[in-house]
Amino acid sequence: MKLILKYIQDSDIVTAILSITFAILFYNGTPHDIWDGYTYIDWVFPLLSTFTLAVVGVAFTVISIYKIYNQNIIDDLKVEKSQFESIKDVLVYLGIIFLFLVLLFVLGFWPAAVFFLWTGIFYFSAEKNLKSARVALTFAIIVCAVAWVVFSSGYAFYVPFPSSRVFI
Amino acid sequence: MIEAFFMAISPSYLFYMTIGVLLGLVVGTLPGLTATMGTALLVPFTFGLPTGEGIAMLGGLYVCAMFSDAIPACLVNTPGTPAAMATGFDGHPMVKQGRGQEAIVAACFGSAIGTVFGAICYLLLAWPMIAIALKFGPPQFFWLGIFALTIIGSLAGDSILKGLAGAAIGIMISCIGISHAAEVNRYTLNIPELRGGVSLVAALIGVFAVPQVLNMILNLKKEEFVAEYKSEPGVILSTIKKVILTPIHNLRSAVIGAFIGILPGAGSPIAAIVSYNEALRWSKDKSQYGKGDIRGVTASEIANNAAAPAAMIPLVTLGVPGSAPAAVIAGALMLRGLNPGPELFATDGSLVYSFGWSLLIAGIVVFFVGMFATPLLTRIIKIPLRVLAPMIMFLAIIGAYAIRNNIFDVYLMLLIGVFVFLVRRIGFHPGPIGLGFILGPIIEPNLVQALYISHAVGVQKVFFSGSVNLILISLSILSVSAVAISKFKSRNKTN
Numbered sequence: 001m002k003l004i005l006k007y008i009q010d011s012d013i014v015t016a017i018l019s020i021t022f023a024i025l026f027y028n029g030t031p032h033d034i035w036d037g038y039t040y041i042d043w044v045f046p047l048l049s050t051f052t053l054a055v056v057g058v059a060f061t062v063i064s065i066y067k068i069y070n071q072n073i074i075d076d077l078k079v080e081k082s083q084f085e086s087i088k089d090v091l092v093y094l095g096i097i098f099l100f101l102v103l104l105f106v107l108g109f110w111p112a113a114v115f116f117l118w119t120g121i122f123y124f125s126a127e128k129n130l131k132s133a134r135v136a137l138t139f140a141i142i143v144c145a146v147a148w149v150v151f152s153s154g155y156a157f158y159v160p161f162p163s164s165r166v167f168i
Numbered sequence: 169m170i171e172a173f174f175m176a177i178s179p180s181y182l183f184y185m186t187i188g189v190l191l192g193l194v195v196g197t198l199p200g201l202t203a204t205m206g207t208a209l210l211v212p213f214t215f216g217l218p219t220g221e222g223i224a225m226l227g228g229l230y231v232c233a234m235f236s237d238a239i240p241a242c243l244v245n246t247p248g249t250p251a252a253m254a255t256g257f258d259g260h261p262m263v264k265q266g267r268g269q270e271a272i273v274a275a276c277f278g279s280a281i282g283t284v285f286g287a288i289c290y291l292l293l294a295w296p297m298i299a300i301a302l303k304f305g306p307p308q309f310f311w312l313g314i315f316a317l318t319i320i321g322s323l324a325g326d327s328i329l330k331g332l333a334g335a336a337i338g339i340m341i342s343c344i345g346i347s348h349a350a351e352v353n354r355y356t357l358n359i360p361e362l363r364g365g366v367s368l369v370a371a372l373i374g375v376f377a378v379p380q381v382l383n384m385i386l387n388l389k390k391e392e393f394v395a396e397y398k399s400e401p402g403v404i405l406s407t408i409k410k411v412i413l414t415p416i417h418n419l420r421s422a423v424i425g426a427f428i429g430i431l432p433g434a435g436s437p438i439a440a441i442v443s444y445n446e447a448l449r450w451s452k453d454k455s456q457y458g459k460g461d462i463r464g465v466t467a468s469e470i471a472n473n474a475a476a477p478a479a480m481i482p483l484v485t486l487g488v489p490g491s492a493p494a495a496v497i498a499g500a501l502m503l504r505g506l507n508p509g510p511e512l513f514a515t516d517g518s519l520v521y522s523f524g525w526s527l528l529i530a531g532i533v534v535f536f537v538g539m540f541a542t543p544l545l546t547r548i549i550k551i552p553l554r555v556l557a558p559m560i561m562f563l564a565i566i567g568a569y570a571i572r573n574n575i576f577d578v579y580l581m582l583l584i585g586v587f588v589f590l591v592r593r594i595g596f597h598p599g600p601i602g603l604g605f606i607l608g609p610i611i612e613p614n615l616v617q618a619l620y621i622s623h624a625v626g627v628q629k630v631f632f633s634g635s636v637n638l639i640l641i642s643l644s645i646l647s648v649s650a651v652a653i654s655k656f657k658s659r660n661k662t663n
Contacts, residue, residue, distance in 0.1 A: 011593070011594040011595050014594045015330060015333065015594050015595070015596075018333075018591070018594070019333050022337060022340070026340050026355065029354070029355045029357075039350060039352075041349045041350070041616055041619050041620065042347035042348070042349045042350050042352050042354065042616075043347075043354070044615070044619070045339075045343060045608075045611070045612045045615055045616075046339070046340055046343040046354065046355070049336040049339040049340045049343070049604075049608075050336075050340060052332060052333075052336045053333055053336040053337065053340070056329050056330075056332055056333040056336070057333075059329055060329065077593060077594065085389065086385070086386045086387070086388065086389055087386070089385050089386070089388060090382050090385050090386055093382070093385050093557075094382075094586070097561070097582065100565075101575075101578070101579070104575075113562065116558070116562065117558050117559070117562055120557070120558030120561070121554065121555055121558050124385070124388060124553075124554035124555075124557070124558070125554060126554075139555070143559060143562070147562070147563075147566065150194075151566060151570065156194070157201075157209055157570070159566070159569070159570045159573065160573055161569065162575055
């Protein structure tokens with residue numbers, strides 16, 4: 001396990017795994033009877049790309065085997081402890097986005113957008129207190145109001161954003 | 169033609185064209201809103217106007233959107249439209265170096281040069297240019313796409329292989345959906361929403377905007393702003409001087425843009441990519457490209473703007489629109505009972521020429537509007553990242569949704585964005601992935617058509633004969649060889 005963890009800290013080894021995985025996934029998505037009649041025409045272009053990716057994957061596999069054989073693994077993907085806090089921020093923000101995507105069907109697009117902007121700006125504020133929460137909320141409401149005028153009011157554009165499926 | 173010029177400079181023409189330019193500024197600046205969408209939304213508003221003023225307004229919006237898409241590309245590395253993808257390669261590094269105003273002024277001046285050149289081609293060279301364009305069929309478009317793909321070598325950064333892998337992944341994802349020939353489902357995993365394919369705009373927002381936002385968050389502890397904002401007096405004149413001092417580069421970019429613009433289906437994105445690649449190939453000092461070279465910005469902007477008026481040439485000469493916004497303008501003409509094509513030249517020549525003059529003047533208006541707006545727009549980078557990052561993400565979500573009114577596009581954008589954010593850690597550059605998304609839908613339909621033709625006359629005759637095919641194949645080989653040799657030389661130098 002330790003050895004695997006060590007290997008997946010080298011970008012070339014990860015590239016080899018990724019390229020081959022993608023190539024296999026797309027190759028498996030291709031029907032096997034494509035050479036009957038003219039069906040191949042639909043698949044020839046994605047297959048060319050799949051084979052290109054497979055060749056790149058094989059090239060990186062050879063590079064990786066050579067590196068492992070020569071004990072020349074570079075841990076360029078190693079995450080330092082000091083980076084954990086920033087990675088946590090990214091994960092929390094992805095969580096906020098996920099919550100927004102759920103909430104927009106509950107509250108409707110614009111109320112969920114206010115929540116999304118407010119939580120995002122407040123979470124990244126240097127000082128988290130009532131004042132910064134109020135400032136973030138005011139800012140979120142102003143941005144959403146301007147965006148509503150541009151995109152939803154019909155004065156400039158009319159984009160039918162998802163509405164609430166709960167509060168009809 | 170003189171009479172048409174006086175029509176184009178009449179107050180009503182100038183007024184409506186300027187309104188179009190201002191709307192184009194908004195449309196291009198917001199990622200997700202494309203020139204096509206902008207012109208389509210504007211068409212109903214032009215019904216109350218005389219025909220000339222109406223299409224001048226649409227033309228103004230189109231050419232200005234081709235400039236303003238460079239603003240988010242430079243400032244936050246998120247192209248406003250697919251045509252500005254190559255602008256960000258050097259524009260964003262310029263902003264990071266505190267040369268934001270210079271980048272936007274270069275983009276604006278380059279756009280003005282491109283638009284004026286394209287409009288001159290429209291006014292004077294429409295018929296000879298169209299004679300060359302008619303030599304392009306599906307096999308030639310296929311090779312043109314392959315030639316554009318050779319830019320991967322320049323974009324890939326340290327590893328060409330990773331660039332190749334990125335482009336292959338981009339192309340494969342662009343193949344998802346119903347196929348071009350027999351209309352079979354490809355890689356749709358039985359998800360109905362995937363049958364319509366992956367929206368190009370949503371995918372590009374995913375490739376460029378989402379990883380940018382996540383990177384901003386990742387570096388929030390180290391950086392408070394995108395870059396330092398510097399207001400330099402005299403930057404406008406000094407930048408214009410810098411751009412003027414590269415006349416051959418400018419002319420090459422304009423010619424490439426205008427030529428690719430007249431090829432139906434190719435459009436501004438491919439013009440900008442090919443122009444950037446050629447600028448890099450012909451440059452004596454390639455070391456600064458991708459690191460903030462002003463020529464990278466102008467190569468892309470001159471070409472994508474020259475392509476905009478040039479895309480109108482096949483419309484007025486053959487009745488075939490050269491780009492999607494040109495198709496919308498064709499629709500606007502047809503709704504008024506006018507048939508775009510040679511017939512329109514004969515029956516309403518003054519309208520055709522006044523439109524050309526309007527596009528030329530729009531290029532000049534874009535320049536002045538851009539110069540006025542640049543100091544204001546550049547101040548975007550003064551917004552702290554902790555506020556800017558959620559705002560970009562919010563606009564990215566709106567842009568991805570608005571293009572097809574489909575929430576599934578937002579999911580895909582986020583999925584692609586997180587994927588690109590992760591693969592950037594292992595050395596993948598987002599450029600080749602974006603290139604795959606743009607070129608896949610251009611190359612594949614032409615390959616399919618060419619393969620059908622080859623059943624009748626043979627593969628060799630379709631793909632490997634004819635002067636245009638041979639020129640494009642030679643250029644592709646030359647482009648790949650040049651990159652390989654330069655990489656080999658630079659590796660030998662470092663060793």
